[in-house]
Structure formats: C-alpha cells, structure tokens
Amino acid sequence: MTPVLVLPGLFGSEDAHWQSAWLKDHPESRLVEQDNWDRPQLNVWLERLEASLEEAGEAYIVAHSLGCVLAASLAGRPSASRAKGALLVAPCDLPATERLHAGQIAFGTMPTARLPFASLLVGSLNDHYMSLDRLTLFARLWGSELRNVGLAGHINVASGYGRWPGGYRLFETLKARIRHLDKIPPMKPALGRAVPSLL
Numbered sequence: 001m002t003p004v005l006v007l008p009g010l011f012g013s014e015d016a017h018w019q020s021a022w023l024k025d026h027p028e029s030r031l032v033e034q035d036n037w038d039r040p041q042l043n044v045w046l047e048r049l050e051a052s053l054e055e056a057g058e059a060y061i062v063a064h065s066l067g068c069v070l071a072a073s074l075a076g077r078p079s080a081s082r083a084k085g086a087l088l089v090a091p092c093d094l095p096a097t098e099r100l101h102a103g104q105i106a107f108g109t110m111p112t113a114r115l116p117f118a119s120l121l122v123g124s125l126n127d128h129y130m131s132l133d134r135l136t137l138f139a140r141l142w143g144s145e146l147r148n149v150g151l152a153g154h155i156n157v158a159s160g161y162g163r164w165p166g167g168y169r170l171f172e173t174l175k176a177r178i179r180h181l182d183k184i185p186p187m188k189p190a191l192g193r194a195v196p197s198l199l
Contacts, residue, residue, distance in 0.1 A: 002084060003056040004029040007049065010101060011094060012037035018156045018164035019064055025163070029062070044106040045070050046077075050135035053082040062171065063084035065129065065154065066078025066105070068121075069094065072142055085118040085178045087171050088144065090155040092129040100129070112141045118181060119144040120174040122167075123160075124152035145177070 006019050006029050006190055013019040023029050030112065033054045034045055049070060053059055063071045067093035074080040094110050121144035123135040130138075132148070139146035153159030 001028045003059040005049070005052050005056065005059045005061050006031050007061060007063035007067030007070055008037070008149075009063075010040060010097070010105060012036065013064065013096055014157060016090065016162050017064075018155075018161045018167055019062070021163035022062060022167070025168070026085065032068045038049055038104065040066060040105050040107065042070070042073060046073055049074070049178070050077070050079040051100075053079050058082050058084055060084050060171075060175070062089075062167075064089045065092045066097065066107070068092070069107060069111065072111040072113075072115060072138075072167070075111060075115050075142075080116045083117045085120075085174050086115070086120070087120050087167070088123045088142075089167065090124065090129065090152075091121065093134050093152070096129050096131075112137070112138075114141065114143040118174065118178045120147060120170060120177075121145065122147045122149060122155065122170060124149055124155060126151050127128070127154050129154055158166070 004026060006023055008019055024030055032049055034040065034048055055184065059082065061071050063086060069087040071088060074083060094107055097105060119142060121139045121142065123130065123146070125132055125148065131198050132133050136146065149155070
C-alpha cells in the first residue's frame with residue numbers, strides 16, 4: 001500500500017485535529033515530524049519532507065495550512081517525482097499568516113509553480129488565512145482541482161473539524177483521478193504533422 005505523508009501546519013496538529021484522527025484511521029499514514037512546529041523555516045521543513053519521501057520511495061501527501069505551502073514548495077525539485085498526489089486542505093496565504101503570527105515563520109514567498117503531481121485543493125468561503133480569490137488563484141497556478149466546502153473556516157478544530165470522513169472521501173476521489181490518469185497513454189504527435197503550441 002502506498003504510504004501517505006501527513007503534513008501539519010504551524011504549531012502542528014493537536015490530538016483533536018482531523019489530521020491526528022487520520023493517522024489513527026489510516027495505518028499507511030506517517031506524520032512528517034518537524035523539530036520546531038512553532039517557528040517553521042522552509043529549508044528545514046523541506047529537508048525533512050524530502051527525507052521522508054526518499055524513505056517512502058513514493059507517497060501521497062495529505063497537508064493542512066502551512067503544510068500545503070510546504071508541499072507546493074516541492075515543485076521544481078527532484079524529490080517531487082516521489083509524490084504521487086496531494087490533498088491540500090485550507091492552505092494558508094503567507095502574507096496573511098505573517099500578519100496573524102508576526103515573526104514566527106520563515107517561509108519566504110508563496111510558491112507559484114505548477115505542481116508536477118495531481119492535487120486536490122480544499123478550501124472554504126470564510127478562511128481568515130486565505131481569501132476565496134487567493135484560493136482560486138493558487139488552484140489555477142498549482143494546477144489543482146478546487147473544492148469549496150462552504151463556511152468551514154480554516155478546516156481545523158476551531159471550525160469543528162475533528163475526525164473528518166468527508167476528507168477521507170475527498171482523498172479517495174483524488175486517488176481515483178490519479179488511477180484514471182495513469183491509464184491514459186502519453187500523446188504522440190503524428191509524423192509529418194505540425195503540433196500546435198499549448199502556450
């Protein structure tokens with residue numbers, strides 16, 4: 001069974017968080033443990049994620065909040081080839097997060113490159129960490145399918161999200177999409193015919 005790497009955000013995910021329940025309910029899941037959850041640094045967190053991917057060989061990613069930004073930061077790095085797909089839940093917008101938690105995070109700027117793996121981006125209408133307009137923008141930039149779950153806040157304990165069966169169903173949707181894509185052979189242009197630019 002393909003491993004699942006669970007990526008929490010700032011301060012980690014407490015026992016009542018849906019990610020903690022995920023780890024209990026899915027034996028193939030592994031927490032990517034960070035040494036300092038309170039003062040995250042991108043290079044340190046990314047190094048730990050890449051080591052976990054190398055150890056797994058290939059893995060799905062289930063990320064929340066700043067963990068989504070961490071997952072998106074894999075774009076352009078060789079280790080991204082080990083990520084089979086990602087469920088990205090309530091990503092935080094770094095400018096908003098830096099305003100809310102001044103001086104606590106060192107993550108640079110938001111990643112904008114298209115993700116080289118399939119991804120499902122889940123957000124809400126009233127997340128104070130990312131506006132709907134910005135959520136829509138990053139779904140487009142990252143090439144993610146977007147699911148808006150309505151008035152769900154930051155999709156965390158404060159929003160009433162403990163054990164989250166709906167998240168399990170979204171993950172199965174993502175995996176089904178990946179299985180479908182794996183069955184589609186790459187297109188080969190016919191000899192002698194011009195191939196129109198996609199740009």
